Amino acid sequence: MKTVAGTVAILGRPNVGKSTLLNRIVGEKLAIVTPKPQTTRNRILGVYNGERGQIVFVDTPGVHGAKKELNRFMVSEALGIIPDVDAALLLIEAGTDRPGDAEDAILRGLGDASCPVILAINKVDTLKDKASLLPALVHWNERKELRALVPISARTGTNVDRLVGELWALLPEGPPLYGPDTLTDRTERFLASELIREQLFLTLRQEVPYAIAIVVDAWEERAADVVISASIIVERDSQRAIVLGKGGAMIREVGTRARGAIGELLQRPAHLKLHVKVQPDWTSSPQALAELGYRT
Numbered sequence: 191m192k193t194v195a196g197t198v199a200i201l202g203r204p205n206v207g208k209s210t211l212l213n214r215i216v217g218e219k220l221a222i223v224t225p226k227p228q229t230t231r232n233r234i235l236g237v238y239n240g241e242r243g244q245i246v247f248v249d250t251p252g253v254h255g256a257k258k259e260l261n262r263f264m265v266s267e268a269l270g271i272i273p274d275v276d277a278a279l280l281l282i283e284a285g286t287d288r289p290g291d292a293e294d295a296i297l298r299g300l301g302d303a304s305c306p307v308i309l310a311i312n313k314v315d316t317l318k319d320k321a322s323l324l325p326a327l328v329h330w331n332e333r334k335e336l337r338a339l340v341p342i343s344a345r346t347g348t349n350v351d352r353l354v355g356e357l358w359a360l361l362p363e364g365p366p367l368y369g370p371d372t373l374t375d376r377t378e379r380f381l382a383s384e385l386i387r388e389q390l391f392l393t394l395r396q397e398v399p400y401a402i403a404i405v406v407d408a409w410e411e412r413a414a415d416v417v418i419s420a421s422i423i424v425e426r427d428s429q430r431a432i433v434l435g436k437g438g439a440m441i442r443e444v445g446t447r448a449r450g451a452i453g454e455l456l457q458r459p460a461h462l463k464l465h466v467k468v469q470p471d472w473t474s475s476p477q478a479l480a481e482l483g484y485r486t
Contacts, residue, residue, distance in 0.1 A: 193243035196276035196361030201268060201300075203292035204228045204252025206281045207312040211344035212236045212249040215354060219455070220374050220381070221249045222388035226399065228252055229391055231260070231484065233267050235375045237368050242358045244366040248275065253292040260473040263484045272299045277360040278307045279353070284314050284341070287326045301335060306360045308338045310353055315343040378456060379406045385451040386420055386464070389444045390433070398432050401425045401473060403482045407465075415459040418452065422466045423482065425473065430466045441466065 200208045209221035209230055216236040222229060234249045248271055251264035272278065278300055282293065289297065300307050309330055317323060323341060330339055338356040342349040374381075383404040391399040401424055408419040422441075424430050434441050445464050452460040472478035479485070 192363050193365065194358055194361040195244040195246075195364045195367050197246045197248060197274070197367070198357055198361075199248045199250060199271050199275045199278045200281060201250055201272075201278055201296045202252060202281035203290070204254050206252070206283045207344040208249050208252070208281050209234075211279075211281065211310070211312070211342075211350070212247055214344050214347055214350055215247060216373060218373055220376070222384045222391070224388060224391040226391050228254065228261075228264065228400065229388070231264055231267070232380075233271060237372050237374065238354070239366070239370060240354070240358075243361070243364075244368065245354070245357060245361065246367055253295055255291070258473045259476055259479055260484060263479060269295065269299050272296075272305055273303045275305060276362060277357060278305050279310050279357075280307050280336075281310050281312050282326075284311055284317050284323060284326070286311075287329055297333075297335060306337050307335060308340065308353070308356050308360070309333075309336045311339070311341045312344050314341045315346050315348060379409055381455055382406065382418060382452045382460075383420060385455065386422070386444070386448045386462075389448045389451070390422065393440065393444055393447075394432065398424070398429050401429055402433070403472065403484075405482065415461060416456060417461045417463075419463040420465070422464060423469050423472060424466060425469065425471055427468055430468050433466050 200211060202208055204227035209223050212221050213219050215238050220236050221234045230251045236247045238245045250268035250271060253265055253268050256262040256265045280296055311326060340349055340353045340356060342353055383406050387404050390402050403423040405421045407421055410417040422433055424433060441464055445462050449460050449462040469478060
């Protein structure tokens, strides 16, 4: 049997479950997941190998109304990938009967690129009455640009195999794009920095997590472990005080949780040193964004 290989973008508005779906499909935690919207900032690639070939999934930030430079970067990361993929998954949340601004923007981009798209209606496990899904199914089924429509739960795995199965027919024949041992194109440094940021999102409240960036300053590989030094970048002194917490309690808690997650990722003990630095208004500065790794 001939094999196929291609790239598939996972697109949608914030907090619909794109990163959870990527992690579910590849079977590893590549993308951080929190209950807060706009957690994902960069594209993250995950490689899935199956009997029919290889699918390279690209998790993207949520498409939303962008005001700050950081938000505009995130939307550009999402929509900018469309011309470079072979197919797309448009992910919506159960209860989304009709497309909103985000879905309209995504579908326009996919249409302009003549990119085939499958719709996945996520979080069906949260529905008490499955019949409430019918209006969405009826409406979205009328959209001619959709090749298939699959209700799923990325959290529980319901219908995820069926969703992946629908993708094979949309991809070109060819050899794998990546070797069998490759899981992502992201470095361990990047994944570790994301795990630190994840713990800050989970621990901090209100708007503080959205003003945070992580920079890995040093990475020392030793015989049995790794020593990591990282800076937590914030915009104001008041945010620095919140991240540190009373007597340093907050940053110690974040460090403990992040150290455990990084150790699990690397499959060896990790020692983590965290520092908090103020870089005023970095989320609004194109130059600062580029220096922190958010380059368009």
